[in-house]
Amino acid sequence: MESLVSTMVGRDDVQGELSAFMTATEGQALILRGETEVGKSALLDHVAGLAASENHRVIRAAGVEAEAELPFAGLHQLLYSLLPRSAGLDEGHRAVFDVVFGLRDCKAPSVMTLGIAVLDLLSLAAAEQPLLLLLDDGQWMDASSAEVCGFVGRRLTGSSVKMLIAVRSDVGSRFDTSALPELPVAALPERAAGQLLDLRHPRLDTQTRRIVMEQAMGNPLALLELPAYVNGGHHGRTAEEPLGFGDVPLSRRLQHVYGIRIERLPAPVRDELLRGALDGVGAGPGGNHAPGARYRMREADEAVAAGLLDTDPATGDLVFRHPLIRTTVVRLATPNQRRAAHAELAGVHRHDVERRARHLAASIVDPDEEVAAALEAAADSATRRGGAIAAVAWLTRAAELSETPADRSRRLGDAAFIAGHAALLDQARKLVRSDLPPGASESAAAVVTSAYVALYEDGDVRAAHRHVAAGIESLRKDSAHEPADVLTRLVNVLLAISQYAGDSVLWDRTEQLMDSLGDRVDTRSAIYRDAWSDVVRHGAGVHERVERAFAGVSELEPWDVSRLAVAAYHVDTLSQYRPYLQRAVDLEVETGAVATGMTMLHLIMLDQLAAGEWDDAERTGQRALELTTSHGNALFTHHTRAYLGLLAAMRGQVERARESQAVLDAWARPRGVGFLTQIADAIGTAAALSEGDYEAAYLYAIGITPPGSFERYAHQASRTLLDLVEAAVHTGRLEQARRHAQAASDAGLPGVSPRLALITYGALAMTAADEKEAEDMYARAEAHPAGAGFPFELARIRLAHGVRLRHTRGPKAARPVLVRAAESFERLGARGWAERAQAELRSSGAPARASLSYLTALTWQERRIAELAASGLTNKEIGARMHLSPRTVSSHLYRVFPKLGVTSRAALRDALGKTGAGGDV
Template sequence: MTGPAGAHGWRHDAARPLFGRDPEIAEARAFVDRARVSGDALVLAGDPGVGKTVLLDAATDYAAAVGTRTARVTGSQFEVDVSFSGLQQVVDPFLDHLTALPEPQRNALRGALGLAEGGAADRFLVASAARALLVAAAATAPVLLVVDDLPWMDQASSMVLSFVARRVAGHRIGLLGALRTGDKGFFDHTGIRVLDLEPLSDEAAAELLADRFPALTSRVRQRLLADAQGNPLALLELPVALHIGSRPAPSALPATLPLTRRLQTVFAGRVRDLPEPTRHALLLAVLDGSGDLRVLTTGEIDRLGPAERTHLVSLDRAAARLHFRHPLIRSAIVELSTSDERRDVHRLLAVRRRSEPARRAWHLAEAATGPDERIAALLQQVAHTNLFRGDSVGAITELLRAADLSPAGTARSSRLAEAAYLGAIVTGDLRDVPKLLDAARDADPRHGGALAGAVAGAYHLLNENGDIDSAYGLLTGAIDALADPTDGGNKTLIEALYTLLMVCFFGGRPELWPFLHTAVDRLRPRPPQLLTILRHTFSDPAHLAHAVLDRLDVAIDNLRGESSPARIVRTAIAGSYLDRLGDCREPLWRAVRHGREGGAVTSAIEALFLLANDAYFTGRWDEVLTLTDEGLDLCESHHYRLMRWPGLFLRAMVAGGRGDEALSARLTEEMTAWAAPRRVGAVTAYVSHVRTLTALSRGAFDSAYRHASAVDAHAPNALWLVMETVEAAARSGRGAQAAAHVAAAERARIGALSSRLALSVAGAAAMASADDDHADLFARALATPDADRWPFDLARIRLAYGERLRRTGSPAAARDHLSAAIDVFDQLQAQPWASRAAHELRATGAHRERSGPHLAPTLTPQQHQIAALAAAGLSNKQIGERLFLSARTVGYHLHQIFPKLGIAARAALRDALADLPPPPDQ
């Protein structure tokens, strides 16, 4: 293992054996072999001094011997606040491959590393770029990244490296990291294999001690073995401590000291014996934290000689790198310095790092002895830069430090409020919001952080108490109080308007919207395009959405290159009531992954629920439950109470659809109990929607009509209830109301908003029709383009058609539609609906027959292509564009494919295709 002072350096000497580590060495070499062929990631975990670094040495040496290109870095507890500093060291050897990256990734990575102005809008793009760079490098030679002390890497770098580590499979890239057991850092090694390093066995410990210190007496050897507890570093360092100064015996190290503290005492004694100029140079290196020798002068490097000779540090002058033997040495150096010495060194480093704004600001902050507005402003600029680069957590840290350095008053208040605002809308730190806002008000009682504080306060009010009215008043008051409420370039104002839009939506009352419309209209030079789209599609989509449909579709199409999770989610929200979520799935998954990687939690929650929304309407109900599980867990862990209701609504919809009325009732009662006293209209509309469908499934049409009628006609949820309201009215003896609802939907051209709404309006018209003309209207509804993308809606229309045919004396024709409806309901496990359809089928004199064993179906190559694209969620039009077919031809093929596969809707395509043999050659 590591050698004693005066014996040799701490890197493993190949001439000496590593006692008791044969299995671990074999595993490290096997890891390198796997990584250089197909990619792999491994984390070594163990107590301080157990030998993690030596095992990293062995793996690094072996990798070099077999031709693997290696980059090695060590996390530093004194550099954790410098965003992307660790990533810069990791990728620096591979930057010659930067030109191989697509321009957006190249610019993102250059921006994150400070190599160019600008950069990525979020960490996910930086992470993707870092991975792409390493993939490009690995194309020429295998790559191994070795990272010691992972928990001490800065947050932004840690998230990027954990992203890369989980995506090395299939590429010649290895990531080998080390951390102390129990250490909590930003590196998420969930899903990455962990090798736990145990202490040496008694036999191996005795062999190590005998090999390195053969002259020890038996009594001393037994005391050391007992104290070291199999820890290799202790075995090699404690003997040296026995002879420091005038302490001749093992009893000089009290048994009550924990092992780590003992070792730190050993290192402190070693540092204390160094010349003062050497200690000063070491303090410079420690507080710089980068391991870069170029921050030291030639004279200072020369003064490190005594530390190098006693093996506290090693110097690689060719690479201009300095390495500390153990992290405890760094801690000892800092502990032995005075606060004045540390401030002086930070001031000196600020001068030497003047070309690097983040490092300079950080060193100046550490050198400050009291409030300093100049330094606070520099830190705030760094925070804004890091926010743009995707490091929102780092930005909050820097804003809070800037607030600490700000004189009392408006500047301090605004920085605290901005930190609260970022915590509320991005990182999920809602629990910190109240104390930050209180501090902002204490710093400036008159303004209290103004607009940024209002946004953060509104989020807290909404999620803590569901207080819609107070949040509305807070935001509108802050916007009205602005010196220039028309400034369209004010990012905080724009964020406030987005937040106000959310408040208006959840409030669900028409009187809340006029202020927002006026505020958006007066923005100059013009409102943001997405804000304009959202207010049209969310305030009254049935009547206002037509004006922005083309712009919405362009915005959704542009998501392919979008990196901002907030923009992805807001664009998808704009299309959610207009059935555009299928086109947003891939970007929404990017937003989810961003949140999983430690990015924007709020965006990840919303993305999960939007994906679940799409899964519900396209008939993937099991997926609804999986997605909402994750989203609700995030809401619970981050205290987002308001954001949980869309997830619970979707779960209640599935529960009601599948006949679990107890769960559906419990969820709707919970929603009602929370929403009614708070006047949260959107959640009340969710309840009415669930209860409408549950009543329809039982044939309780009068109850269904009452629930459907409770939803305001201008609310977004009303778009989802057109067919349900008409069916309930028509079947409960309210023929005139049913016809009036259909006429209103047709006047509003609701069917032109999406293919599902076209199906819904056509189905409603058929359900409201008189018996003598129902056939044409039902046939027209069933022929709606892309109707099979919406299996539940289509099956309910088939059920209604079958019921009408049976009542009008056409039982044979009714059976086909009822059987097709049952097929879909069975696939969805929608038992009440299946029972209702089966009851009608029996009334025709038929019983449903289950098909027996049959040969595996075969599809033509073109049919297989079409089926695969439809299973992936593409519309008939999108499939036609890819295959140079008309949408009508695609629909014709799908109607041939479904019977061949024994299914009734697109939702079952993925499973049916999985059971098929490979497609025949074309």
């Protein structure tokens, strides 16, 4: 578009705001928001001029409709010229850029991980010269790039980087919720509009001037473009004749103006414009992959003379003056012309899987297996990069272009499968219905989709189980017509249904079916069965199998990552896989496998709960609740409320916990969703324990499993081991408590998971009749390496130990152990437990809260890092555990050492022990 810098009229206020934006001493981001063609691009030009005069480096990019579905296409534009500087970053951040721009085949990073890498790259570039990023037409920016730009824009304070983004007010965009400051750009007031019109078209007659002013409505571009059209440019029509626009939107009017100029061009020039328009020319240096430069238009001088193209001063390439010209070029072309142009562009992008496939798909009408296969490959690429929604569209088109019914059916099934994981259940149903001829039996893909709908929307585990089991039985008898992955999908959804049902009868049927399939069961499905069903009986060795499966994480689909992480949760090793989930979840909940993203949020919350990061867990849970509610996923909504209720119970927010318990139980119990009814009982148990109502806690706990045994297929049976034992001890049911603790030991629970080892030793210590045996077991529990990962359980064991010591060896022996328990409960925010620990401290002769005075010297994060370092973890391992960089960990330790009066890591444990925190790692 022709620059309006030299004729900027009526924009004094906006220009003043932009000048202040540029002269601000710190980096910041700003959104310019206004209607189409209101002059936002001209204002970007104005700011670019200001920046150049202040020796800023200016980088420009623009969103384009043609790439709105290509993940990271916009970000590639914005960073293209800076990527050579990534050599100055550490290996981790270089790898992030390689992954998102297609140079390395790994799992896509999260918004946070990528955003931090972008911030580091920008800081590196701005260290030599202040940087200004200008993004035009932000409403067409692909979702992944917009999320990263929003993340970066909110964190520019303290840098020499500024970001200015122009978006249309009449088109929704991802920047609408970016929480960045905005500057509105309104239409010009009548007086300013008249000044601009008179300045650029000084010899208009009165009638023409009046018509243009009425039709332009203060829009600067319309004021510049309409006069030539009104003044006889439209096939000799005079100014007195009506324009015939009626209520046509202003952008359509301008498209008509541009259309006249386009139609007058020679056919070869129009073809050249069409290729450029379909490939987004003028929107930056290419798509999401490094080689992906856009089409370069040539031999289009007539289009330049007609005011349709400009020359980019930086590259010398021909570019469209305005996005509306691109749109008009495409709309004027015939379908055959568009298909021919797409075919040529597919050849241009033959090395870019996704861009080539997009053009190929638009280039043909009749079935073509080569194109269908290319689209299938593009869908696979998009899925791995967090673009499951785009993958559904490409697979659907691939099905349309398939040459055989079998290939068509397979691709529609794949599309429906991904749509189900993307929370597009209505679309999934339509896809499988479109593949079902009248009178035909239901396909395996339809069975999977129906099961997702029954499970997620209604929580109908019984009907869903019957439906899928029948589908597997049918496929088991006649497998000749279905590929192996169809059977695997059926098996996996049956396992998910069985897990939620938590019913021994349904689980028995599931295991019978899987046994009948023999070696046709996928190795990962076998892991899911053993982990999700009954870890007491099948959990041994699952941890190692999960670890081996995660070794090939770059080859895993997002749903495989989440399923393996669910298996890791059941054997309490989730913490080592949380980074994978955090890298994936932000991508998946926006444009990817949304339902899978919901599960990932649950898992992240569970790991935060286990690690004692309860405030973070609350935030994660609320985010998951908003997501599940907005998508109408009733099962996941109640699942999220279950974990929020459990957190409330642990914190001592008893009223809130019981409200969650009642709502959860009322929804899940009639439907037979045993997984959730067990959590409801666990909430009741935890809430009762928190307020010291041990009788109620015992009754809730034995509702999950009777003492002395572990109910088959009840996932909470082993998880509430310590709850049942503790409640039984405090209600005088010592025999039941001892029998239950011994049952845990006899079942080999310490070998199943680190948490089960910790609480089994604690339960054995609480129930030991012999003092030496009790002390041995308490020592074993408190020294267990798992203690650092499960601080709530460890604090409970310490509290019980301290109480026992006070009665057997006196107050002095009890005090150090009680101090550690009290400090942990207070740090966690476990109100009821903290009050009980303080009461025990007072009984041991310690003044109230005096024992915790040493903690004022250290922040919570400093204390946590010191404890982990004292346990022997390296800075890198601590960083992975707390999701910090090793450099940040080192900085914290540098501050901790003088506060504790030590000079080395080796002295940390003794220093913490002397202050009363020793060993709480």
